Amino acid sequence: MDALSKLPEEMDHLVNSFLSQAIVGDTTVGFTQYIFWMFVAIALLCVVIFVFKKKQAASLAPKGLFVNGVEYVIEFARDDMCKSILGDTWKKHFPFIASLFFFILFNNIVGVIPGCHPGTGTMGVTTALALVSFVYFIVVGVKRMGPIGYLKSLAPEGIAFPASVPLWLIELFSTFLRLITLAVRLFCNMFAGHVVMGAFAILASLFVEPLLQSFTVAALPGAATSIFWMLILIVIYAVELMVAAIQAYVFTLLSAVYIQLVENE
């Protein structure tokens, strides 16, 4: 197959285009394309929230698809993530949980639009998000139990002194592991999803190329295969839409669970 021989080269090109590239400055200090799309997502989020506030204030009962839709998502975040996990203390943590959820959700959804990049598709943004969540639950724990009390609470209760030391070390390690897993999970889902979508888009275009260059009967089977790749691309696109919502949910849910762990010690 002639078309398949070009695939590795195109894939390298695709993966390189997904790595962070600086628009201003360089990748250490500067402004990459992912940060640009993150700001686009933030702007979109601000617009949605302010329009929602204005429309909601206009009438006592929620009216119209937009207001009801946004309210539904907010209530989902409140009931499904906050109330069911955090219990009585949900009110204190709801602003944090909700802003985390909406920020990630909007970033992911902006990324699914063809031509855009997700703000969460780079390690920098996801690590920052994970760090925020990490610092938040540690601060909550330290506020509740004091610094020494928090460190002590890492070891599970009801275990005698010498045996609890290795357990404490393992728990400490797993606490820091949460930071890495939160960041890597979100980044990998976004990055891999876009690479897979891009791969099928490349396949579709490679197989239809001979037909566009010269209309011959020999090129027709290739074009027919291209339709098949397009169908797979559409299915994967639908899956990616789902993944965008699920990953925002998973990240926020885990943050809520970590907060609950320190709240209920």
Place this chain on the structure above:
Amino acid sequence: MGVIGYGLGVIGAGIGIGLAAFGATSSMARQPEMQSRLFTVFILGSAFVEALALIGFVVSLIVK
């Protein structure tokens, strides 16, 4: 080599998602009224497992 490594890594994730689906379907069959809640938990569980496979995918792409 990276592709072979990714294939090996995905075995575990495949077993994991399979087990999650097995548990979800058999418990849905026992208690159909719990279906919607079980489905959310199943999606959540498979998202965790899937993340492991995706880490392998991304690492095999980035690290040459």
